[in-house]
Amino acid sequence: MPVRSASQGILSDDKAAKREELIELLKKAYWMEIETVMSYIANSINPDGVRAQEIIESLQADITEELGHAQQFANRIKELYGVVPGSLDFSAEQSYLQPPDHQTDIVHVIKGVIEAETGAIEHYNRIIEFTDGIDFVTQDMVIAILRDEEGHRRLFEGYLREYEAEGLA
Ligand SMILES: [Fe+2]
Ligand SMILES: [Fe+2]
Numbered sequence: 001m002p003v004r005s006a007s008q009g010i011l012s013d014d015k016a017a018k019r020e021e022l023i024e025l026l027k028k029a030y031w032m033e034i035e036t037v038m039s040y041i042a043n044s045i046n047p048d049g050v051r052a053q054e055i056i057e058s059l060q061a062d063i064t065e066e067l068g069h070a071q072q073f074a075n076r077i078k079e080l081y082g083v084v085p086g087s088l089d090f091s092a093e094q095s096y097l098q099p100p101d102h103q104t105d106i107v108h109v110i111k112g113v114i115e116a117e118t119g120a121i122e123h124y125n126r127i128i129e130f131t132d133g134i135d136f137v138t139q140d141m142v143i144a145i146l147r148d149e150e151g152h153r154r155l156f157e158g159y160l161r162e163y164e165a166e167g168l169a
Pocket of ligand 2: 062066117120148149152
């Protein structure tokens with residue numbers, strides 16, 4: 001029996017090249033989520049001071065969400081006949097989320113989170129555009145993830161506003 005492929009969209013044989021390109025975009029997204037988990041763990045534990053508590057609790061909640069995103073990207077890589085990369089392929093990029101010189105420097109953490117979320121928002125918009133008309137399933141998944149990242153950024157923009165209003169940022 002011949003393998004049907006004419007109506008299989010992104011999973012059809014003649015879409016192999018597009019699929020490879022998409023898998024590379026998804027791998028990048030996967031690593032971004034993994035690095036964000038690492039950065040948010042550190043930045044949810046390092047900060048000192050009364051004012052750090054709200055940030056700590058926010059980041060703790062986000063860690064679970066970002067980990068969930070990483071798992072979704074990994075699953076989609078497999079569904080597209082790709083292989084989830086091993087840890088040796090990882091290279092870090094979040095210079096802006098390294099521990100600050102002083103652990104009471106909450107503004108540093110807030111700005112770092114906003115930058116990480118902005119990077120994710122940019123990359124996920126790229127994937128949404130790339131998948132348009134090609135792979136609606138990946139597009140749908142990434143749209144939902146994008147909404148989470150927009151929510152994360154908005155929350156931290158609110159924190160930054162408070163510091164700015166007090167002349168502390
Ligand atoms: Fe995420
Ligand atoms: Fe996020």
